[in-house]
Amino acid sequence: MATWQSDPELENKVKRATERISENMHIVANEPSLAFYRLQEHVRKALTPMVDRRVEVTKLQYELQGRCYDVEYAVSALKAMDNAESTLKSVQDMLKNAIFLKQQLKYEEARRKKPETNSVYKRLSAHITLDLPELPELSDVVRETANRVESMMSNARHNNT
Template identity: 40%
Template sequence: MEEPEMQLKVKKVTDKFTESMYVLANEPSVALYRLQEHVRRSLPELAQHKSDMQSWEEQSQGAIYTVEYACSAIKNMTDSSVYFKSIDGLLKQAIAMKDRLNAAQGRSSAAPQATSPPASS
């Protein structure tokens, strides 16, 4: 009587042991399957995010270049104020010289009329 009972207990133990071994042997496969499933679901979205980020990076780089170029232009304009002041001074000198020439010409053309003899009638 003990032998069939013992065989039943041994069968239960071996079945549980076999089941445990089966689960342990297949657990990595199940884990890898779950990982693969997760990657397949999330990869397209991640690829889209990567593409969006690259596009934003390109736009940002373009904006940064534009701002740097504008800053450089403003700095060059500030640096060129010395040249504009020089040009302003030269223009003022030229205007003053032209005024003196016009005044000298006006005096020289007015002088002969004053010294010419009056016409007799």
């Protein structure tokens, strides 16, 4: 029988080599589990912020869509105003005409209401100075008669014109 002599250095190298092979076999055997664990960890950390961002983007999309509708409505209103130019011009012309007619009416009214400064009674009474005693009945009668004469003179003038 042959005797084997043990070489401690060789045994040490064999032991390290078998440990490395065993470790590598363990890593290769468990690598898919580790990869799935890392994926799960990444998804768990990244999913919540991603969902929050997606909700925010959806909300912003609805707001943007509403603002687009507002802009489209404003543009159509402006186009409608452009089409109303002829109508507004017509209204402006009618307003100018109404103002002119109102001014004419006001002028005619002022001309008709002009006080008669050439009244015969007034001209005559300006030259007559009488010292009459204070008689209340007589002054009322004189005033009434003066008014009647003045109105008759006005009527006669208007009928002549």
